[in-house]
Amino acid sequence: MPDSVTLSHVAREAGVSPSTVSRVINGTARVAPEKERAVYEAIRRLGYQPNLIAQGLAKGKSMSVGVITQDVASPYYGEVIKGVEEGLSGSPYYPVFASGHWRPDAEREAFKVLNGRKIDGLIVMGGLLPDDELRALAGGLPTVVLGRTVPGLEPDCLTVDHVQGAYEATRHLIDLGHRRIAHIAGPLYQQDARDRLEGYRRALADANLNFDPRLVVEGDYHEPSGLMAVEALLARGALFTAIFSSNDQMAYGARLALYRRGIQVPGEVSLVGFDDLPGSSYTTPPLTTVAQPSLEFGREAARAILSKLEGRPYAFAPLANRLVVRESTALLRQGVR
Amino acid sequence: MPDSVTLSHVAREAGVSPSTVSRVINGTARVAPEKERAVYEAIRRLGYQPNLIAQGLAKGKSMSVGVITQDVASPYYGEVIKGVEEGLSGSPYYPVFASGHWRPDAEREAFKVLNGRKIDGLIVMGGLLPDDELRALAGGLPTVVLGRTVPGLEPDCLTVDHVQGAYEATRHLIDLGHRRIAHIAGPLYQQDARDRLEGYRRALADANLNFDPRLVVEGDYHEPSGLMAVEALLARGALFTAIFSSNDQMAYGARLALYRRGIQVPGEVSLVGFDDLPGSSYTTPPLTTVAQPSLEFGREAARAILSKLEGRPYAFAPLANRLVVRESTALLRQGVR
DNA sequence: CTGAAAGCGCTTACAG
DNA sequence: CTGAAAGCGCTTACAG
Numbered sequence: 119m120p121d122s123v124t125l126s127h128v129a130r131e132a133g134v135s136p137s138t139v140s141r142v143i144n145g146t147a148r149v150a151p152e153k154e155r156a157v158y159e160a161i162r163r164l165g166y167q168p169n170l171i172a173q174g175l176a177k178g179k180s181m182s183v184g185v186i187t188q189d190v191a192s193p194y195y196g197e198v199i200k201g202v203e204e205g206l207s208g209s210p211y212y213p214v215f216a217s218g219h220w221r222p223d224a225e226r227e228a229f230k231v232l233n234g235r236k237i238d239g240l241i242v243m244g245g246l247l248p249d250d251e252l253r254a255l256a257g258g259l260p261t262v263v264l265g266r267t268v269p270g271l272e273p274d275c276l277t278v279d280h281v282q283g284a285y286e287a288t289r290h291l292i293d294l295g296h297r298r299i300a301h302i303a304g305p306l307y308q309q310d311a312r313d314r315l316e317g318y319r320r321a322l323a324d325a326n327l328n329f330d331p332r333l334v335v336e337g338d339y340h341e342p343s344g345l346m347a348v349e350a351l352l353a354r355g356a357l358f359t360a361i362f363s364s365n366d367q368m369a370y371g372a373r374l375a376l377y378r379r380g381i382q383v384p385g386e387v388s389l390v391g392f393d394d395l396p397g398s399s400y401t402t403p404p405l406t407t408v409a410q411p412s413l414e415f416g417r418e419a420a421r422a423i424l425s426k427l428e429g430r431p432y433a434f435a436p437l438a439n440r441l442v443v444r445e446s447t448a449l450l451r452q453g454v455r
Numbered sequence: 456m457p458d459s460v461t462l463s464h465v466a467r468e469a470g471v472s473p474s475t476v477s478r479v480i481n482g483t484a485r486v487a488p489e490k491e492r493a494v495y496e497a498i499r500r501l502g503y504q505p506n507l508i509a510q511g512l513a514k515g516k517s518m519s520v521g522v523i524t525q526d527v528a529s530p531y532y533g534e535v536i537k538g539v540e541e542g543l544s545g546s547p548y549y550p551v552f553a554s555g556h557w558r559p560d561a562e563r564e565a566f567k568v569l570n571g572r573k574i575d576g577l578i579v580m581g582g583l584l585p586d587d588e589l590r591a592l593a594g595g596l597p598t599v600v601l602g603r604t605v606p607g608l609e610p611d612c613l614t615v616d617h618v619q620g621a622y623e624a625t626r627h628l629i630d631l632g633h634r635r636i637a638h639i640a641g642p643l644y645q646q647d648a649r650d651r652l653e654g655y656r657r658a659l660a661d662a663n664l665n666f667d668p669r670l671v672v673e674g675d676y677h678e679p680s681g682l683m684a685v686e687a688l689l690a691r692g693a694l695f696t697a698i699f700s701s702n703d704q705m706a707y708g709a710r711l712a713l714y715r716r717g718i719q720v721p722g723e724v725s726l727v728g729f730d731d732l733p734g735s736s737y738t739t740p741p742l743t744t745v746a747q748p749s750l751e752f753g754r755e756a757a758r759a760i761l762s763k764l765e766g767r768p769y770a771f772a773p774l775a776n777r778l779v780v781r782e783s784t785a786l787l788r789q790g791v792r
Numbered sequence: 793c794t795g796a797a798a799g800c801g802c803t804t805a806c807a808g
Numbered sequence: 809c810t811g812a813a814a815g816c817g818c819t820t821a822c823a824g
Contacts, residue, residue, distance in 0.1 A: 124801055125544045135811045140803055150809060164569055170571040171517055172801035174508045175816045191533035191733075195492060197802095200528040203554060212568065214551060217540060230548065234507045341737045370737040377739040396528075400707040402714040461817055472795045477819055484820095487793060509817035512800045 123164045131160035134234060143168060174236065182212045183239040183423050188220050193367075193395045194412060198243060198264065201416020205376025209424055211238070218245045229255065239423045244308070260426035262419050264311045276419055276434050280310045280392075283408040283439030284317025287362050287390045290406070290441055292325045293451030296360040296388060299327075301334040302347040304364040311339075314364045314392060317427075332356055336424035337368045352379065359387060359450055366391035366398050366407055373401065384448035394442055403445035411437050462499045468576070469497035480505060498537040511573065515732045519549045520760055521569035525557050530704075530732045531749060535580060535601065538753020546761055547577070555582045566592065576760045583644070597763035599756050613756055613771050617729075618649045620745040620776030621654025624699050624727045627778055629662045632787030633697040633725060636664075638671040639684040639709060641701035648676075649728060651701045669693055674705045681708025689716065696724060696787055703728035703744055704737050710738065710783075719786035731779055740782035748774045 125143075129136040134153050141147045142157045149157075160166070174180040185202055186262055187195055199215070206213050212337055214235060216228035225247045232240065240255060244265040247255075252268050256262055263275045291299050301318045304311030319329050335350050337343030344363055348371075351358065363369035369391030383389050383403060391398060394409035425432035462480075466473045471490050472564045478484045479494045485495075497503070511517040522539055524532055536552070543550050543691050551572060553565035569577065577592060581602040584592075589605050592598055600612045638655045641648030656666050672687050674680030681700055685708075688695065700706035706728030713720055720726050720740060728735060731746035757774055762769035 124803080125803095136802080137804080137811060138809090141810085144803080148809065153810085167567065167571050169512075169573060169801055171511045171573050172816090173803080175512055175800090175818085176802040176804085178803095178816065180508055189536040189537075190527070193528075193530060193533070196528035196530070196533050200526075203527060212572070214549075230504065234504050235549070236508050261790075283473075345737075367734075370734060374737050374739055374741070376606075396706075397678070399709060400682075400711050402711055402739055404711070412787070418467055443482060462819095463817080473818080474795060474820080475793090478794085481819080485793065490794085506817055509800090510819080512802085512816090513818040513820080515800070515819095 122169070124169070125166070127164055128157065128160045128166045131164060135311045135383060141282045142310065162204070163225055179238045180236040181210050182235065182237050183241060183427070183438050184229070184235070184237035185213050185215045185241045185243070186218050186225060186228050186232070186245060187215055187243045188218050190215065190217060193397070194365075194393055194410070195243060195398075197212060197412035198416040198419075201413040201418075202420050203416070204413075205417040205420020206424070209420075211424065211427065212260040214240075218247075220246055222246050224252075227316045239427050241419050241423055244310075246307070260423060262426070263421045273431070273433075274422075276415065276422065276437070278410060278415065278437050280313035280439070281317040281320065283392065283410070283441070284314035284362070284364075285321045286317075286439075286441045287392065287406075287408050288318045288321035289325075290325070290443065290447065291360045291362060291388060291390060292321060294360075294388060294447060297327060297450075298330075298333065299357045299360045299362055300351055300356065300358040302344055302368050303334055303360060303364040304339045304368075306336055311364055318362055337364070337371075339365050340368060341367050341371040341374075344368030344373075345375040346371070346451050348372045348375035360389070360392045361387060361445070362392075364392055365395040366395045366405060369405060369407070369446075370397075370401065373405075384446050386449070388447040388450075390447055399444065401446070406444045406447040407442055408439045409442045410439055459506070460503045461506070462500055462503070465494065465497045465503045468501060469493040470776075504637050516575045517573040518547050519551050519572065519574050520578060520764070521566070521572070521574035522550050522552045522578045522580070523555050523562060523565050523569070523582060524552055525555050527552065527554060529773045531702075531730055531747070532580065534733075534749035535579065535756075537751040538750040538755075539578060539757045540753070541750075542754040542757020546757075548761065550578075557583055557605060559583045559585070563588075564580040570697075576764050578756050578760055581645070581647075589642070597760060599759045599763070601752065601756050609769070610770075611759075613752065613774070615747060615752065615774050616652040617650035617776065618657065620729065620747070620778070621651035621699070621701075622658045623654075623776075623778045624729065624743075624745050625655045625658035626662075626683055627780065627784065628697045628725060628727060629658060629664070631697075631725060631784060634664060635667075635670065635690055635695045636697045636699055637693065637695040639681055639698060639700040640671055640673045641676045641705075643673055648701055655699055659783070670695060674701070674708075676702050676704060678704050678708040678711075681710075682706030682712040683708070685709045685712035688743050693771075697726070697784070698724060699727045699729075701729055703730040703732045703742060706742060706744070706783075707738065710742075721783050722788070725784040725787075727784055736781065738783070742777055743781045745776045746779045748775055752778065 129139045142149050142154050218225035239260040242263045249268045267275045303315050335347040391405050391407035394407045398405040421433040466476045479491050555562035576597040578599045586605045604612045640652050672684035674684050728742050728744035731744045735742040759769040
């Protein structure tokens with residue numbers, strides 16, 4: 119932190135008191151036009167920039183909002199983070215990130231750090247912190263929770279309906295004539311993974327198709343688990359003509375497993391993902407998937423926290439997933455498998 | 456910022472002066488064992504957490520390092536950011552991110568914000584800020600520049616040798632028998648894109664192959680431009696049996712263009728990328744590419760800035776790209792194209 | 793070893 | 809409209 123020009127310097131330069139300088143900067147009280155001009159002039163001349171740290175201490179707020187994310191390098195969270203960044207830009211608030219790495223203790227640690235930095239608000243993206251701890255946090259701080267619904271905290275929770283998204287994906291496969299549809303589930307300790315499994319089951323049920331547990335394998339949302347899931351399915355002799363993967367990354371893995379086995383997509387097996395990652399329109403073939411409004415998700419979270427910070431309650435805009443049909447799904451060809 | 460327990464509360468509770476509490480917290484002077492114990496006890500009982508903002512103001516340092524990144528949601532930067540995060544964790548310093556979006560004015564703005572937050576050090580990832588501005592920044596603040604070399608600032612700049620990486624990629628293709636190798640370049644206003652083009656040219660020259668400008672197309676490092684590049688190549692009737700793409704994302708685009716035309720990879724055209732994004736081992740076929748040590752890149756930056764913050768000079772550990780041969784490249788088949 | 797005091801750079805009642 | 813003063817929560821010479 120190099121020595122820098124302070125408010126007092128500006129005051130001296132402008133021939134007014136520090137209080138006055140503060141007032142013109144914050145527009146917090148009427149100031150004589152000449153003085154105002156003098157202050158602005160001095161600011162310009164000195165290249166003065168307010169010390170946000172000092173401001174924070176004096177005002178009792180740091181003008182920052184903490185964001186607990188799980189993995190900055192994940193393509194999905196990357197988009198959400200970007201949305202938060204965009205949503206906050208232009209406001210006086212600044213995001214400060216901390217990673218939970220999907221470990222409750224890391225999340226607690228992240229919160230402690232953020233708390234020490236006196237954040238004014240908190241955005242929690244998913245995570246595994248128990249509901250009651252989340253409620254405690256939200257009790258002490260304006261909070262927005264992304265991707266999970268915490269009982270008692272509903273108005274602060276923003277989620278997208280994954281059941282519906284998964285339902286549509288499965289329905290799409292059924293409409294194409296598929297009857298034996300495998301599902302690569304996400305880690306079932308996560309709400310969204312359970313929801314997507316549920317959507318899959320409902321679509322089957324509504325089409326009078328039996329749910330066959332031998333057709334579902336649990337993965338961990340990463341590519342290798344998608345590959346292993348297909349291997350597992352094949353190893354157990356499961357018959358299927360389509361796969362609904364709980365996210366795109368696992369679908370990539372599944373795609374590769376199929377490729378290695380020489381199984382055509384979508385010729386022999388149709389494949390649907392979930393998330394619509396940026397790369398999914400560039401897989402071969404381009405992946406049919408459920409698009410999540412991840413950028414908008416982040417923006418919406420930013421808007422919500424901004425409102426709350428100003429003491430206004432906020433009603434989330436409804437956000438919906440939507441199926442994007444590309445080229446990895448096709449009509450069931452009779453006689454295959 | 457909810458009302459919280461302050462140092463004075465702890466002092467009162469422990470029956471000592473605030474100074475003493477500060478001293479035991481910071482281990483900044485010897486304190487009588489009983490008092491020390493009393494203080495710790497009080498801290499525990501009250502759940503006290505130091506206010507980093509106030510500490511920052513008093514100490515004249517904020518214990519934070521600013522990180523100017525270009526795009527948080529890019530898969531490549533995501534990894535680097537993660538590396539920085541990891542490298543800083545465990546230290547008392549905390550990263551604060553700001554995005555430059557590859558626009559000099561946005562970078563300036565980002566720096567202003569960070570400056571207002573009184574960061575103690577700065578990590579600049581790439582970007583388009585003119586060299587002299589970067590030198591000015593580095594003059595006022597411990598700085599580490601990633602991915603570009605600024606004249607006069609060499610000891611603060613960490614780069615990987617892209618010329619060498621591109622050379623190896625091209626060489627690999629040549630070794631496979633390819634003679635007509637197309638190159639999809641990155642945006643040539645970026646140093647790394649120019650370096651990779653240079654590596655391509657050198658490898659050709661060393662193999663006594665002519666450089667054919669009709670075989671190179673400039674893209675923008677994103678998928679669509681890779682697709683368009685192949686279209687352009689095809690449209691101009693260029694003959695090639697291999698493509699070296701300046702990054703993986705454009706290679707994905709190229710792959711799709713080839714797929715659409717029914718051109719086999721690697722049967723008819725071999726394809727090499729650069730970056731080794733997490734998804735590249737899961738494309739079909741898995742992509743041969745030049746692996747960048749992106750995570751390590753970020754960690755190294757963190758180590759460097761930490762050293763500098765403690766006043767110790769730092770010599771960067773050498774970081775190298777390495778070719779990862781997967782399945783998108785194959786021996787030239789005679790008679791094709 | 794330890795406390796009282798001053799100070800970090802701001803803001804904000806309080807007077808006028 | 810405007811200045812002097814107190815205060816935000818810490819740290820750190822300065823005395824003792």
